[in-house]
Amino acid sequence: MKFSGAEIIIKLLERQGVKTIAGIPGGANLPMYDALSQSDAIKHVLTRHEQGAGFIAQGMARVTGKPAVFFATSGPGATNTLTAIADAKLDSIPIICITGQVPQSMIGTDAFQEVDTYGLTVPITKHNYLVRSVEELLEVIPNAFRIAISGRPGPVVVDVPKDVQMAMLEIDEWPEPGKRGAGSELISVEIERAATMINNAEKPIFYFGGGITQSGSAVDALAAAEKGSIPSTLTLMGLGVIPNDHPLNLGMLGMHAARYTNMALEECDLLIAVGVRFDDRATGKVPEFCPNAKIVHIDIDPSELDKIKTSTASVTGDVSDILKALLPMIEQNDRSQWLSRVDTLKQENPMLIPGADDPATPYGVILKVAELAGEDAIVATDVGQHQMRTAQAYPFKHPRQWLTSGGLGTMGFGLPAAIGAAFAAPDRTVICFTGDGSIMMNIQELATAMEHDVNVKIILTNNNALGLVRQQQDLFYGKRYFASDYTRRVDFTRIAQGFGITTYDFSRTDDPAAMLAKAIAAPGPALIHVPISADEPVYPMVPPGAANIEMIGGESND
Amino acid sequence: MTKQTVLELTVKNHPGVMSHVCGLFSRRAYNVEGIACMPVNGGGTSKIWLLLNVEKRLDQMVKQADKLEDVTGVERHDGGHEVFDKMAEFVR
Structure with a gap:
């Protein structure tokens, strides 16, 4: 049977299990919209701005962990998506933006609503495509999904010229939907070394981030923390990984952390960083971050290891697999001295919530x-x-x-x-x-x-x-x-x-x-x-560029 | 003289590859001193050679290059590579 490029795109998206697409139509993506109108499986959400469509896709992807798709036309449609795509890159969110482009014969002529979407999105995507023939779509669309969810997730842009959307192709068999690729093999020596360091540490702290959420390993993270009685701090992206009321939860670290959290990090002798990237808002002045600690860094992205802070030991791979392998090697330990020290810090320097009892604050x-x-x-x-x-x-x-x-x-x-x-x-x-x-x-x-x-x-x-x-x-x-x-x-x-x-x-x-x-x-x-009043600061606050221990405000008056 | 090295990348051959590879260096303000690129055999893949000053960030750059979807292999030649010796003759 013959299909147009636009119909092929929609068919491939249906086969990927896409149920909702946000976006806005325009001249260069109208063939895709025409094909989408014939789909029973996919619901379209017409937004009022392409950035809104991008963040709707992000909302879907962040809740489900599955890639979400959004549409924009060429030119201003594409430029309006950029902030939402860059945002997804920095937070490792799997979204796929499919843009219309002017016909290939007009590319490079400053045609109406022509912009170099490919060039603009190189630095803000995990990968991007300018599709040059209808045949390529059969590879590009499944690949876009595979790339978005494999390894460290991220955004993918697929720019499709209008003539490619309209070109016809005879198709007998559809390609397999793109799936998450197998990760690299774990290196057992790396894991054993990490386990030894954890077991030898007297004052360890887990530093959990968005990578735990991405890999679905919150349960494993909590099990590891509980087995070794290891207090755990969370990044902004990692909130929710350990339940807020769990006794080992130290809350968020860094610029707006509770005072005791940053103080505990100052004293720890081992920082076990899992699925994190040592963001400056979390670390403060890097040379003074956890000054007494050795560092074990566990992450799926090898380029994050030793990027900001050189680790004593590192483990590359899916943190879910690593935590599962690590758990039996972590010795049961009640670390009562360290937990009682952390507890003292917490009692003396708690998170203060002004106006907690007044719902109008x-x-x-x-x-x-x-x-x-x-x-x-x-x-x-x-x-x-x-x-x-x-x-x-x-x-x-x-x-x-x-x-x-x-x-x-x-x-x-x-x-x-x-x-x-x-x-x-x-x-x-x-x-x-x-x-x-x-x-x-x-x-x-x-x-x-x-x-x-x-x-x-x-x-x-x-x-x-x-x-x-x-x-x-x-x-x-x-x-x-x-x-x-x-x-x-x-x-x-x-x-x-x-x-x-x-x-x-x-x-x-x-x-x-x-x-x-x-x-x-x-x-x-x-x-x-x-x-509310404009004169209610968020405390504590670490001045930008300062060490985390130099917190302003939030002192307990007791 | 600054110590130099050569990275040899094996890449998928299509119009966007150079932009991905060069962008990786330019957006980190890492100067590429020399560059050469040729298709291999049938032209499905290409080789890109990059002549770089050795900086502290080089290991990070190698890891970033290795992450690119279109890059299928990265080799580092700390002793230099003859492709640049030959090219040097053109700028004498």
Whole structure:
């Protein structure tokens, strides 16, 4: 039977099990849209901006761990996707962006809506393709999926000129869907050496990151920590890997860690880094990070080993396989002296949550939402103070419960990622913590939320400022607030109402807890407006470039 | 004189490969002193030789190059490679 390139793409996506594609049509990808319109298996989500489509795909991929696909046309369609793709690269999220391109005969002529999508996406993808014939699609599409999920996951761009979409090809047999490739063999000597170092350590700490989530090995990570009684700190990407209330959980490390967490890291004699990349927000000044510790680094990506900090021993491979191999070699040990020392640090320097009991405060609203939404809720954030507060205070229980832009720190991530999460898990409540700065960067997707009636509750803490910028100006720029306060206010509840979203406003109630309960219990999208002061910094804070032990604020007064 | 080395990459031969390989170095501000590229046999694969100054980051660059989907092999020649000896004759 004969198929057009566009029909082949859709057929191959169906065979990959794709159920939802977000995107926007335009001149150069209309053949793909025409073919998509004939698909019963795939639902299309028309977004209001291609960046929104990219983050919806990310939301789906982050919740399921499976690659998610989005569409954009050539030129501005493609350039609008770039931030969402770069974001996926830094957080290792498997998304596949399929763009239309001008016909090959017009490439390089500055044709209408022509841009070098291939060239633009080289540095922000795991791999990218410019498809040059209809035959190539049979290889490229399965390969895109294989690449996106094999090894360390990441984004793939497939740029398809319009003539390739329209070219016809006789097909008798479809290629196998792209699957995760087998990882490299583990080297047992590496694992034995790591085990010996762990068993010999008196004051070890596990440093768990997004790699644990990616490899589905949270259970193995917890088992290893419990067997050796090893306190465990989590990166921003690793929150949820160890349940928040577990006695060995030290919480997040780094710039906005609890004081005791960074202090414990200062004292540890072995840091066992698993599925992490020593990001500067986590390590602070690298030479002074864990100054007394040997380092075991375990990661699937060999280029991460010794990139930032030279490790004493390293193990390359899928951290799930490695942790499983490591577990029987880790000796049962109660490490009572070390645990009691960590406990003393924790008692003397706890994480302080100001306003925890008042749901109308920046931290209090997070805790109240957590209580009302329950353990099964998915939590997305934007970027800024609200994000750090959520990372510090939200009681995460499971991996893939927490969606945040870690590496790129993209304001505008939250709302579309939450919408994507709602598509991937329609039966769960999705919370989106955002701020007045961030939500403006993809606010148009309120229309998408309304149209699809997704169960997304937007908690908008509004300080009419770019809070984290303002906080840096407060602490490090002599309180010279510039370009961080908005001079006038916008009315977010009216904006949301204009988009057809139900709104709740804390400034119009005496009982914010009851209002919150009502908002979260009602089905469908809602925006909850929480006015807050701009003068409430996120503490503790390590100054950028300083060592983690040089924390500002968050001291206990007891 | 700065110590130099040659990386010999075996790559899939298509128009984007050079851009992937060169981008890896340029975006890390790692200077490529010399470059040569030729298709092998039928032209399905190519060889790229890169003449590089030995810097502390070189090991990282080798690992990054090895990660590229289109790169199927990386060899390091610390003693240099005759392809550049011959090319040097053209710039005398």
